[in-house]
Amino acid sequence: TKAFQTFFERIVIQCADAGLVQGRKLFMDSSDIQADASNNSVVNTKDIKRYL
Numbered sequence: 001t002k003a004f005q006t007f008f009e010r011i012v013i014q015c016a017d018a019g020l021v022q023g024r025k026l027f028m029d030s031s032d033i034q035a036d037a038s039n040n041s042v043v044n045t046k047d048i049k050r051y052l
Helices: 002-017 045-051
Strands: none
Touching: none
């Protein structure tokens, strides 16, 4: 989707700005992996905003 494309483009630009990549070649891995997140680690965004 356009949102993912924009997200990854921004990540690549940030990496280039930080000198982590040189921008001559781009390789992407679009492997589909199963998520491994615990339901106990889910935090409500309102709680985070209150904390901050």
